[in-house]
Amino acid sequence: MRDDIFTKRRNGNLVFFSALLILSVGSIIITEYDVIKGFTSITKAVIWGGSNFYPDAESLRILPEILPKLQETVLMSIAATTVAAVLALVLSLAGSQTTRINRIFSIVSRGIASFFRNIPLVAWAMVLMISFSQSPLTGYLALFFGSLGFLTRAFMETIDEVGNNSIEALQATGASYFHIIFQAVLPASMPQMISWLLYMIETNIRDATLVGVLTGTGIGFSFDLYYKRFDYHAASLVVLLIVITVIVIELVSNNVRRVIL
Amino acid sequence: MALLELKNVTKNYNNECCALDNVSFSVDKGEFVSIIGPSGAGKSTLLRCINRMVEASSGEISVDGVISSSLSKKKLRKLRTKIGMIFQHYNLVDRLTVIENVLHGRLGYKSTLAGVLGRYSQEEKSQAYRIIEILGLNEQIYKRCDQLSGGQKQRVGIARALVQNPKIILCDEPIASLDPNASKIIMDHLRNISKEMGITIIVNLHQVEVALKYSDRIIGVNRGKVVFDGAPCDLTTRQIRDIYGSESEDLIFDLGERHAG
Numbered sequence: 001m002r003d004d005i006f007t008k009r010r011n012g013n014l015v016f017f018s019a020l021l022i023l024s025v026g027s028i029i030i031t032e033y034d035v036i037k038g039f040t041s042i043t044k045a046v047i048w049g050g051s052n053f054y055p056d057a058e059s060l061r062i063l064p065e066i067l068p069k070l071q072e073t074v075l076m077s078i079a080a081t082t083v084a085a086v087l088a089l090v091l092s093l094a095g096s097q098t099t100r101i102n103r104i105f106s107i108v109s110r111g112i113a114s115f116f117r118n119i120p121l122v123a124w125a126m127v128l129m130i131s132f133s134q135s136p137l138t139g140y141l142a143l144f145f146g147s148l149g150f151l152t153r154a155f156m157e158t159i160d161e162v163g164n165n166s167i168e169a170l171q172a173t174g175a176s177y178f179h180i181i182f183q184a185v186l187p188a189s190m191p192q193m194i195s196w197l198l199y200m201i202e203t204n205i206r207d208a209t210l211v212g213v214l215t216g217t218g219i220g221f222s223f224d225l226y227y228k229r230f231d232y233h234a235a236s237l238v239v240l241l242i243v244i245t246v247i248v249i250e251l252v253s254n255n256v257r258r259v260i261l
Numbered sequence: 262m263a264l265l266e267l268k269n270v271t272k273n274y275n276n277e278c279c280a281l282d283n284v285s286f287s288v289d290k291g292e293f294v295s296i297i298g299p300s301g302a303g304k305s306t307l308l309r310c311i312n313r314m315v316e317a318s319s320g321e322i323s324v325d326g327v328i329s330s331s332l333s334k335k336k337l338r339k340l341r342t343k344i345g346m347i348f349q350h351y352n353l354v355d356r357l358t359v360i361e362n363v364l365h366g367r368l369g370y371k372s373t374l375a376g377v378l379g380r381y382s383q384e385e386k387s388q389a390y391r392i393i394e395i396l397g398l399n400e401q402i403y404k405r406c407d408q409l410s411g412g413q414k415q416r417v418g419i420a421r422a423l424v425q426n427p428k429i430i431l432c433d434e435p436i437a438s439l440d441p442n443a444s445k446i447i448m449d450h451l452r453n454i455s456k457e458m459g460i461t462i463i464v465n466l467h468q469v470e471v472a473l474k475y476s477d478r479i480i481g482v483n484r485g486k487v488v489f490d491g492a493p494c495d496l497t498t499r500q501i502r503d504i505y506g507s508e509s510e511d512l513i514f515d516l517g518e519r520h521a522g
Contacts, residue, residue, distance in 0.1 A: 174337075174338040178376070
């Protein structure tokens with residue numbers, strides 16, 4: 001009888017992997033993806049990259065131009081994320097199972113979060129450009145709405161994870177809703193929330209570069225400018241700066257996380 | 262006039278009979294009452310009906326002369342300040358210190374703003390300190406609660422209940438997660454509170470010997486009904502069978518010493 005379980009499992013696995021294989025091969029055939037060409041292109045890309053896409057001494061001349069742009073992009077991301085976090089906190093308190101006031105607010109809050117989160121950043125940027133045209137404000141708002149959606153969801157899950165125990169205890173002492181929120185729920189979920197905040201800042205800095213290409217501001221636009229001029233050395237310098245910035249932010253946030261956790 | 266009175270209290274979940282079935286009893290000031298019974302008998306439901314953490318389906322519960330079922334939210338909070346509660350899993354805010362958790366017991370008395378900001382009066386802090394001293398926790402007073410042992414955490418829970426100046430303390434299986442040493446310390450504290458401070462103690466217990474040793478009165482509950490209500494010395498093997506549905510020899514405790522024959 002025990003053999004049956006193992007046979008079943010093996011058959012299940014076989015079915016699963018066959019399905020996966022058929023799906024992969026099927027999609028390759030339907031989309032006419034040339035597999036061989038795909039792999040050989042990698043080597044070609046590496047060769048091109050090695051010979052063109054590196055910063056040289058001459059490209060360093062652009063540094064004084066692009067550093068302020070980098071600063072603008074980073075600050076804009078941080079500003080968008082922090083404001084979104086404050087609003088997300090309020091929405092998540094309304095939407096979470098453990099702290100919600102009533103069902104309607106909860107559904108509305110979750111609906112808003114879902115809606116904002118699922119619209120791709122690029123779509124946000126393009127839609128907002130109609131009203132605000134090419135300015136840093138467009139980028140700021142695009143990042144703001146995206147972050148609002150994501151952080152609301154993340155904060156709601158954090159609050160739910162804290163659990164009902166301390167809330168139940170404070171209810172039994174006669175504490176009011178706001179007492180419970182500020183004295184139990186927020187202190188308990190703060191480390192995780194700050195962690196999400198830092199994660200969102202990192203992600204937004206990366207996304208800000210993309211948004212910049214569309215809105216004509218910030219470091220993303222600089223990259224686009226040099227790239228379209230075929231000034232690959234300058235473009236690669238921009239990319240390098242972006243990577244360094246993101247790594248620095250990541251190191252800082254890791255340290256912050258270690259301290260507060 | 263009894264401090265706590267239950268009259269024909271019934272609780273149905275999902276229209277199914279009956280978590281509590283026509284429960285009636287009354288408790289006087291300063292009594293130490295233990296509620297015993299098998300798992301799922303309705304002990305926790307009974308306790309939580311007293312401070313309306315669970316709404317009874319029918320029946321009347323009055324605490325200190327006030328009928329609890331028709332109270333507004335504000336008056337309910339006021340009622341709950343007179344009833345302290347301690348829990349099997351302590352229900353503390355782990356990231357906060359002992360003193361902060363103890364002072365949470367005062368939140369029921371505070372206005373919204375004062376409670377949110379955590380502004381406690383000097384008198385409240387002195388009282389909290391005194392209670393912490395009585396319970397033997399002065400060394401741990403500024404430690405975070407997640408650094409404490411189970412017995413210490415439960416003492417913090419007791420301190421939180423005491424700082425409310427309650428008339429009744431409800432204890433939902435307070436020693437279920439504790440080793441025998443810590444259990445004795447907790448039960449001794451509860452007995453002192455009942456004798457020296459005149460506070461009524463109502464405890465849910467699984468350990469029948471503990472109930473026999475510490476209580477003035479035992480209430481046996483089985484399937485939502487009260488099947489025994491009397492002094493520990495009146496608890497015979499026949500009553501045990503009524504409560505637990507098995508002979509006492511088949512259960513893991515010994516009534517034998519107390520009843521020769």
